[in-house]
Amino acid sequence: MLEVSGLTVRFGGLTALDGLQLRAAAGELLGLIGPNGSGKTTFFNALTGFVPVSGGQVRFDGKDITGAAPRRVAACGIARTFQRLRLLSELSVFDNLMLGLHLDLPHGPWVNLFARRRLAAAVRERAAEARELLAVFSPALAGRLAEPLRALPMIDRRRVEICRALVRAPRLLLLDEPSAGMTPDETAALMDDLHAVKARRPGTAVILIEHDMAVIERVSDRCLVLDYGRRLCEGSFAAVSRDPEVRRAYLGEA
Amino acid sequence: MPVAAWPALAAVAIGAGLAAALLLVHHKAAVLAVLAVGAALLVVAQRTRAGERAAASAAAHPRLVPVAVAACGLGLVMLLREDNFALLMLCTVALQTLAALGLHLQFGYAGVANFAGAAFLGVGAYTAAVLGGHLPSVLVLVTGAGLAALAGLLLALPLLRTRGHYAALITIAFGLLLRTFLEVNDTLGGPQGLKVPGFTLGGLAFNDAIVFDEDTEWSFYVPYAVLALALLGATHVLVRRLERSWIGLALDAVRVDETAAAAFGVNGGAWKIAAFCVGNALCGLAGALLAMVTGFVAPPSFAFGDSLVLVSIVILGGIGNPLGLLPAAFLVVVLPEKLQGLQEYRFLLFAVLVILVLRLRPGGLLPRRLRRWPGLP
Amino acid sequence: MLAQHLFNGLMLGVIYALVATGFTLFFGVMDVIKFSHGDVVMLGAFTALATYAAASGAGITHPALLLAFMLAAALGVMALLGALMARVLVLPLRGAPAINVLLITLMAGTAIRESVRLFYPQGSNPKPFPRLLPEGAFEAGGFTLRYDSLILLGLGLAAIAATGLLLERTRLGLAIRAVAQDPETAAVMGIPFRATVLATFALGSALAALAGVVNGLYYSEVNFGVGLLLGAIGFSSAVVGGLGSVWGAVLGAMVFAALQTAGALVVPGGSAYRDVFAFGAVIALMTWRPAGLLAERSAERV
Ligand SMILES: Nc1ncnc2c1ncn2[C@@H]1O[C@H](COP(=O)(O)OP(=O)(O)OP(=O)(O)O)[C@@H](O)[C@H]1O
Ligand SMILES: [Mg+2]
Numbered sequence A: 001m002l003e004v005s006g007l008t009v010r011f012g013g014l015t016a017l018d019g020l021q022l023r024a025a026a027g028e029l030l031g032l033i034g035p036n037g038s039g040k041t042t043f044f045n046a047l048t049g050f051v052p053v054s055g056g057q058v059r060f061d062g063k064d065i066t067g068a069a070p071r072r073v074a075a076c077g078i079a080r081t082f083q084r085l086r087l088l089s090e091l092s093v094f095d096n097l098m099l100g101l102h103l104d105l106p107h108g109p110w111v112n113l114f115a116r117r118r119l120a121a122a123v124r125e126r127a128a129e130a131r132e133l134l135a136v137f138s139p140a141l142a143g144r145l146a147e148p149l150r151a152l153p154m155i156d157r158r159r160v161e162i163c164r165a166l167v168r169a170p171r172l173l174l175l176d177e178p179s180a181g182m183t184p185d186e187t188a189a190l191m192d193d194l195h196a197v198k199a200r201r202p203g204t205a206v207i208l209i210e211h212d213m214a215v216i217e218r219v220s221d222r223c224l225v226l227d228y229g230r231r232l233c234e235g236s237f238a239a240v241s242r243d244p245e246v247r248r249a250y251l252g253e254a
Numbered sequence B: 001m002p003v004a005a006w007p008a009l010a011a012v013a014i015g016a017g018l019a020a021a022l023l024l025v026h027h028k029a030a031v032l033a034v035l036a037v038g039a040a041l042l043v044v045a046q047r048t049r050a051g052e053r054a055a056a057s058a059a060a061h062p063r064l065v066p067v068a069v070a071a072c073g074l075g076l077v078m079l080l081r082e083d084n085f086a087l088l089m090l091c092t093v094a095l096q097t098l099a100a101l102g103l104h105l106q107f108g109y110a111g112v113a114n115f116a117g118a119a120f121l122g123v124g125a126y127t128a129a130v131l132g133g134h135l136p137s138v139l140v141l142v143t144g145a146g147l148a149a150l151a152g153l154l155l156a157l158p159l160l161r162t163r164g165h166y167a168a169l170i171t172i173a174f175g176l177l178l179r180t181f182l183e184v185n186d187t188l189g190g191p192q193g194l195k196v197p198g199f200t201l202g203g204l205a206f207n208d209a210i211v212f213d214e215d216t217e218w219s220f221y222v223p224y225a226v227l228a229l230a231l232l233g234a235t236h237v238l239v240r241r242l243e244r245s246w247i248g249l250a251l252d253a254v255r256v257d258e259t260a261a262a263a264f265g266v267n268g269g270a271w272k273i274a275a276f277c278v279g280n281a282l283c284g285l286a287g288a289l290l291a292m293v294t295g296f297v298a299p300p301s302f303a304f305g306d307s308l309v310l311v312s313i314v315i316l317g318g319i320g321n322p323l324g325l326l327p328a329a330f331l332v333v334v335l336p337e338k339l340q341g342l343q344e345y346r347f348l349l350f351a352v353l354v355i356l357v358l359r360l361r362p363g364g365l366l367p368r369r370l371r372r373w374p375g376l377p
Numbered sequence C: 001m002l003a004q005h006l007f008n009g010l011m012l013g014v015i016y017a018l019v020a021t022g023f024t025l026f027f028g029v030m031d032v033i034k035f036s037h038g039d040v041v042m043l044g045a046f047t048a049l050a051t052y053a054a055a056s057g058a059g060i061t062h063p064a065l066l067l068a069f070m071l072a073a074a075l076g077v078m079a080l081l082g083a084l085m086a087r088v089l090v091l092p093l094r095g096a097p098a099i100n101v102l103l104i105t106l107m108a109g110t111a112i113r114e115s116v117r118l119f120y121p122q123g124s125n126p127k128p129f130p131r132l133l134p135e136g137a138f139e140a141g142g143f144t145l146r147y148d149s150l151i152l153l154g155l156g157l158a159a160i161a162a163t164g165l166l167l168e169r170t171r172l173g174l175a176i177r178a179v180a181q182d183p184e185t186a187a188v189m190g191i192p193f194r195a196t197v198l199a200t201f202a203l204g205s206a207l208a209a210l211a212g213v214v215n216g217l218y219y220s221e222v223n224f225g226v227g228l229l230l231g232a233i234g235f236s237s238a239v240v241g242g243l244g245s246v247w248g249a250v251l252g253a254m255v256f257a258a259l260q261t262a263g264a265l266v267v268p269g270g271s272a273y274r275d276v277f278a279f280g281a282v283i284a285l286m287t288w289r290p291a292g293l294l295a296e297r298s299a300e301r302v
Helices: A040-047 A070-075 A093-100 A109-114 A116-137 A154-166 A184-200 A213-219 A237-242 A244-249 B006-024 B028-047 B050-060 B064-079 B084-109 B117-131 B137-154 B156-161 B164-184 B221-243 B246-256 B258-263 B268-294 B304-317 B322-338 B346-360 C002-030 C037-057 C063-093 C098-119 C147-169 C171-181 C183-188 C193-219 C226-241 C246-266 C270-288
Strands: A002-011 A014-024 A029-033 A055-060 A078-080 A172-176 A205-209 A222-227 A230-235 C137-140 C143-146
Touching: A002 A040, A014 A040, A014 A055, A014 A230, A029 A040, A029 A213, A040 A172, A040 A205, A070 A078, A070 B258, A078 A154, A093 A116, A093 A154, A093 B246, A109 A116, A109 B221, A109 B246, A116 A154, A116 A184, A154 A172, A154 A184, A184 A205, A184 A213, A213 A237, A222 A237, A230 A237, A230 A244, A237 A244, B006 B028, B006 B050, B006 B064, B006 B084, B006 B322, B028 B050, B028 B322, B064 B084, B064 B221, B084 B117, B084 B221, B084 B246, B084 B268, B084 B304, B084 B322, B117 B137, B117 B164, B117 B268, B117 B304, B137 B156, B137 B268, B156 B164, B156 B268, B156 C270, B164 B304, B164 C098, B164 C226, B164 C270, B221 B246, B221 B268, B221 B322, B246 B258, B246 B268, B258 B268, B304 B322, B304 B346, B304 C098, B322 B346, B346 C063, B346 C098, C002 C037, C002 C063, C002 C143, C002 C147, C002 C171, C002 C193, C002 C226, C002 C246, C037 C063, C037 C098, C037 C193, C037 C226, C063 C098, C063 C193, C098 C226, C137 C147, C143 C147, C147 C171, C147 C193, C147 C246, C171 C183, C171 C193, C183 C193, C193 C226, C226 C246, C226 C270, C246 C270
Parallel strands: A029 A205, A029 A222, A078 A172, A172 A205
Antiparallel strands: A002 A014, A002 A055, A222 A230, C137 C143
């Protein structure tokens, strides 16, 4: 479904991504690991149009989306989260989730300004869906739809951000260190949630950036190790963790 | 459990009462007393949850409240029907609020700061001066709004390519540019300005006093006040609906985090330009009608200071809350007129007020609340 | 003829550069625009004027001495005011949206402007500024070079050069540059953030005062409203050059002055339209180079 070939990103003299090759199939959960600064986030950013691509190609469902604007990437059915949470903290939980649905919502003046009954019905319907989705993660959270986002604890904010990326049923979901800043228990809970969601949306491919090896071992089907913007190796977690180069570069062994 | 209607109605009545009192009293002490009562009510509303009850009640009666507001507005005009000066102030307040609604749409929702509000008001006003008498008045108003939007469209590309302070500078530069242009351009009357023909509708010339018989004569401002209030009311309803809709959400997303919004397909640039144009159109509309009301336009009314007054109204009222604009406009327009000693000091006064608000209560007099979606409790 | 325009443009450019440097310094350390800066320029000129009145009232008549007093008072008082404004208006709003600082200083500028208009004796009228520099001029063909202009030009250029040196060679300059780079790292390295910010605002405001005095001496007149336009011009110059860079601000100021001078020459209708032309050109320039002439392209990190 996703084919990346030779993807290169340069920031001035720094080559953050160097000829990356990567494939992801529908329904697959690909773990993306690598030391700090190895270009993982840059890969997401290049894919979703937030940094200019210096070379290579990205194809999604056979379409060339290399260097496409974020809007077009989103329209293809690719959704992401951000390493530093980017939620709309002044708005409600519901508002945040509905941002994820932006492309499916009607924005014409008639529906929005005059057909208020129709709008109200649509809002009710969307709210029910949103509640259902949140309930997969946490039933308590589903009851807090109308609250301001900033009233939520960190773990719930992460959940909201993941739900925001999920509401539109994306074909490809990009998660950038969803467990950052969480306790091991919280991380475990979040990963269970991820499994539950994947069970509901079997066709969705997920690429997960994660520092915690235990998490990667537990959830990923396959993983890919980045180092200095290059693919160091790729394969099942067991295979990758045995690779001597990976051990040297990443696991810090001599 | 049905929510009672009376808290909302009471709030509307209190608001109208305060407005009437402020417009009617002349004595300095009385003006200050009205202000004190208003301030006290505001504090009480906030400390005792009375404000929240009124808001909840208003939300529960979406049809009744606008009717009540319209009735109060009409009642106010009737009350003042022979008082030229008070009606002129009422018109000014209504039209400044209309323009502030435009700025509110731009800044409060889409996050585009516009420091050239008075310039767009001026585009509308000069349109009324040039086209008045040649076109039906309604068309003049529409053209004024359209030209203001068009003038803003000139800034669309620069605004899209810049952000933050750079974008602020663009509107500042445009405001200064337009004012200087009006001043040095002779075909538009130069520093002396132009006369503006009054509004006419189906043979009714608004500039004629309404004479019933020898003893009963209504001010010619009565129809203007009704028209201005009607425009304000309709626009206010539309702006509120806009906020409580998918459009409002998209605008908020663009303001709060354009990057995150883009990741979900929001075209930030298009929304910003749309909000900017609609907001400028409202300024232009207000400017055109205001010019007809006063019968005269000149460059000094569209200076940078006047743009700042509009910005002050938006900040004082509460960024993002259209309801706060009306009381803020009342303060900004009526207070200096009423406290004659203050007229001279008004810019200083607003400046200090806004500084205090930004330091102590950044949300404004009536801070914004979370969106109340139609269909959700 | 051309040389004359060139010289006048250069003179304007130096005044604008003094103002723009303040904008760019403040932006450097705090990422804010202090829009009251233009009004600080104006207040500097009025402070000098008041000092002149007081000193000549006290019987001092020597022009150089008078000028020294005026400069000392204007620079000193404005530096204090700048630090005070940073302390009261800018630092407390750290963490609030950046636009709030622009708004609050816009209003502070209005307050300064209105206060001068209302409370300075006959503040709403243009005030003659004393001529304290040697009269006379050097003439060649159609070109007149007034000695006083020459002195002012030298003074302005010297101040800009001194500011550049201060930033590059002194401890204070190092602190300012460190804070501008990255406040957190600077703090770790033992550079006090607040003190540096206050010093920066004092420095920028002293430059503004100098600009006010130079402007007053050059035109032999000051007016309470001059700050608004000078502020907008200084802001434009700093932005055109690329906020945060002192040399960018100087370049931007020269570009603005050149635009004004060219506008007065080429636009039909003459000098009346020169500001219309200059601001229009600024808008166009920013459309072309949204982050300024000297700035490298930089996008927000996601
Ligand atoms: N917008 C940018 N401009 C310049 N350099 C950048 C930019 N974004 C990232 N970099 C640099 O590119 C390199 C890769 O960064 P990236 O954020 O992709 O690493 P990462 O693998 O996500 O690391 P981490 O595990 O710390 O999140 C780093 O050296 C970083 O400093
Ligand atoms: Mg990263």
